[in-house]
Amino acid sequence: MNRSSSVASRFSNGAWLWSWWRPPRGGAEESQYAALSEVLLLVSLSASLDHWTWENPPNNVFVVAHARRAIESSISSNTPSFSMWCKTVPIKVNIFIWRLNLDRLPTIPNLEHRDILVDRDCCALCDVSEESRNHLFIRCDTSYQIWCRIGVWLDISIPVLDSVEEL
Known part of the structure; x- marks a missing residue:
């Protein structure tokens, strides 16, 4: 509900606090919310300033092709990937x-x-x-x-x- 809120203001005492305009409606929204909640359990916040890092090989240098491979490898093999676009069509x-x-x-x-x-x-x-x-x-x-x-x-x-x- 508050678009200007910070990530830190949404996290308090080890739990994420949400204020939605409407709650997830079930089905795909509910499963996506559950998946997001699982991922957020792995997040640890620190008091340091924000900065960008790339922690995947090779040489910790960001390359779009490496990012694409990392994202596609994290997607379940049961879920078809539609991220590959055909460059020969508009x-x-x-x-x-x-x-x-x-x-x-x-x-x-x-x-x-x-x-x-x-x-x-x-x-x-x-x-x-x-x-x-x-x-x-x-x-x-x-x-x-x-x-x-x-x-x-x-x-x-x-x-x-x-x-x-x-x-």
Whole structure:
């Protein structure tokens, strides 16, 4: 609630003190909060001035590629990594795919989750099924026809998929 508070003011008597506008809503937010709390248990604060350090080899010299490897190695192998972007496509395509993988596109359920009212319930392409990322990009007959035409254009066979993760 207080954006100008310091880290030190959030830590008192060995415990973290939070003042949220709203508590985590369960699901992904609750699991992310739990993961953050576990990481914060390892934090030790000191009275010294802040400074930057890089404690990963080689030679304690910061290199972006080394930082990326350190971050990706800390991610669970069960969780797919979407941090590798394709440099041959426009950045807006990379951002779109990243948001698609995180299920952060403005689909009807995502808009409703953010309390944005939508005047329809079904897919805008087929008007048959509930709109979701899997339906829009995999299961919808219209999108399947588009995938088939892309396959013909590229002279490849498009497999039948069940989810965006398989894509």
